[in-house]
Amino acid sequence: MISREYLDHLEEALAIAESANYEVVDIIKRSRPGRRLSDEAARRISERAHRANAEVIIYYGNLEPSSLYKLEKESKLKVLDRVLIILEIFALHAGSKESKLQIEMARLKHELPLIREYIRRAKAGEQVDFLGPGRYAFEAYEKHVITRIARIRRELDELRRRVKTQEQARKDSGVVLASIVGYASAGKTSIFNAITGERQPTGPEYFTTLFAKHKMVNFNNTKIMLIDTVGFVRDVPAEIIESFYSTLQEASLADVLIFVVDSSEDVSAIREKVAAGVSLLSKLNAINKPIILAMNKIDLVARDDLNKKESLVRELLSHMGIKADLVEVSAVKKLNLEALLEKVSESARGAGGPSETLRQGVRAEARPQADAR
Template identity: 25%
Template sequence: MLEKKEIGYEKTVLIGVITRDQNEEKSKEYLDELEFLTYTAGGEVVKRFTQKMDMPNPKTFIGTGKMEEVEQFVHDNDIGTVVFDDELTPAQQKNNERILRCKIIDRTNLILDIFAQRAQTSYARTQVELAQYQYLLPRLAGMWTHLERQKGGIGMRGPGETEIETDRRIVRDKISLLRKKLKTIDKQMAVQRSNRGQLVRVALVGYTNVGKSTLMNVISKSDVFAENKLFATLDTTVRKVVIKNLPFLLSDTVGFIRKLPTQLVESFKSTLDEVREADLLLHVVDISHPNFEDHIASVNEILDEIKGADKPTMMIFNKIDAYKHETIDEDDLITEKTKIHYTLDDWKKTWMGKVGENAIFISAINKENLEEFREQVYSAVREIHVTRFPYNKFLYQEYDQYE
């Protein structure tokens, strides 16, 4: 399928729309995220285009006038790639390629490309490849390349079968083979999970780039790859962690994102078995992000989709070192105080206060409040362990005595 490419800086243009369901503020937020995705994939965003419309144009996604403006800019500035913020239909993609005469990709394709770059293990590569073929199947018509033409010839085609039909058959066969391969790996991983003994399982979940891997490194003293890019971690990492002589298993899972491609949700559901089978979830949130509440909602939506929303959960508000808020002068009687003016103490008095001890504010990178974090995690893991193995209760009394 699509091989990992060398990361280069391609000149890129972004296109989004403002609709009844997506106002100007939300559109800007999505384009900010799309720009970060583009940077992660190896692109340099030169310009953004947005258009207000009731709904996307079924032929080209944006209107005729705006398309002419984009076409002129692409031609004048030697733009190699145009990225649309929403998933394009096969017809829209074909029409836009014909008009703009450059590479046209959408958010789904961009995320798949990042996943293809980041996949390290055979398991992750197989999952990404399956998602890529599922995305490719309805878009084969009009593509300028054909798949594995060497497989054509005598005895390989049905009577009257066209090239596009041959390509579709090859893709469907690939999808079938990849699904079988994933099932085999899933069984192997299920055996591995069953062999981990009776340890309590804790899973880190959250939006992409909230600091899960950094937190994993700090508390497990491991060396999990972490950087300030989206989807730095694709492969689930599991480490044994000991707090106050109490061991448990901690797993770091792939980050979530809004508008996550359905193909990826489907192919990565098996990876998220670590979440489904966890006894406790640590929902990590980047509180320095201005829209972190939307991120929480997106994560909860995906957790519900994979049947993990009802698990005991602790909210870990990370990056308190980077949190900023606007201040209001005490003599200012006009400006209305909104969430952009909230201090961390103000946030603690909102809905966060209702989750009580299940909300912890930390900085993983600066190791702030990590002792409180360890205490809370220890208490939660201990409670689960005592409930499951009451005959070990005297051991915890000894642990507590020596701490």
């Protein structure tokens, strides 16, 4: 089921469900606003789910714990809201200890209000063992969750201190830190691979990158540490921003941001995604630094169309008070990657126009990678 505030983003909702390895068998569009479900709405959704032989109900939106409880009780099925489905994708791609801890903490924090709703209902005399072992087990689990969250937070704080120390050491050594940021599936990892020769996973699935990946390249006697980061998504839930702070922190610690935009998308999608990215960067206090807008996939766009989209982006950023250089690139064709790195070097040293050595190209500390968008 997709909630009213995300009705215009059905394609995104389907892509996220598929990225979590779910096959969508039915779609219910909710026309009413709000985070509450009536008893009748929960009954109708449950009936549709059972007619479709669904094993899980995904509510692509935000529901109050009481409504989640109501839907689970009525359907006797597992119910995932937007936060939980995103966290399931994160769990599929998690590799480092840090990312696994972040995912666990985000999930526990998000589930805690629902656990408390189960306990509240049990104390009021309702039967709550349709998906679990009952009130007392839920109370014991609540204590376990609170203790576990505190322990994870301490471990993550220590990991964050290490990351900050490492990044500061890189800065002190004269290395330029350039974080590649942007909306999910814009082509951040493809650009990272094309420049560095790495073969990090890419594809249409959401969140193939969960923890930052680093690679040093030398460009015209400038050492640049390229950092591939987790992709943005509209209206990132607060739980995910906090829990993934140490991954997203790479953007706030960087000297320069490379903001990747998929220029092959339509104008409305580009407008929304650029705005969402700027909003998230602002929340991370990462907006007040040089920004280079990398318009990726230019090989898929006609010249006139590309000009219109670039004008739109420039106008949008201007209205938001953001100054950014713009570079047209293609990861698959390896177009203008030297110009992109020149802008990074230029922005880091606060200099003017491109250098005479631009034509010498890039010398990366790895072999060039095969074409990948």
